[in-house]
Amino acid sequence: MSELLSARVAGFLDLHHVMSLATVGPSGPHAVNLFYARDGLALVWVSEAGARHSLELEAERAVAATIAADTADFTAVRGVQMHGRARRVDDPAETVRLRGLLADRYTFLKRLDALPERLRDAVARVSLYRLDPDQVVLIDNARGFGHKETLVLQRS
Template structure:
């Protein structure tokens, strides 16, 4: 039996970069960020002075995509989602950092520049309320809406 939710979870776990679309006082913006997921929750970091961080502070509703750079339409697979971002503090921030470091070991390097940078950045959690799995290998334009309650 085919389970689109399981395929979507596997896709999230197997990829590293999402393109985050935000909107705020300066208009719409898109930025690529590394993420780690815990279930459907997507954790990422960003410096507070960036345009997308300023936009998220003004309006926490965002959209995002996760995909590879395919050469043929029939190969296209990916995730499209929309949801709400929240700034993390305390235990939630610590949780995100631990999980992020498991996926991206380079953040544990003993270089002062990385440690200093990680101490200054904001950590965020994107909670999707709509998520779609696109898979053109199953038919052109194939898109499954995922029930996030599962």
């Protein structure tokens, strides 16, 4: 069951591109929308190290994220909720590998030389982050109102 559910979650994540990441800090909870790529069921993204969500996850790694399709039909509500621990990726080899996943998903990252200088500079200064989920919930109202399937992941 968990392999099938993992595959369904991965398929859903591959169909969508924007996650809402929730962090918490001294000013209270905060949410931000970010492009992501998938590494297994982990999510990776780039952000400026000085952004509020980046600073908050340096102090408190526990985060939550959601990915959902936009719909006005309650029977079409589908989404993924997850919580786990996020961190900045500092290992150079891992950074190259994960940036490659992002570039495969967002092809404009493979054509940086064609971007305006301001955007090239922005891409050059961002840090890479990773969310390793402890729990993933797949929501699918097509299977019944509020239908949820939960995947609990074991961390080593």
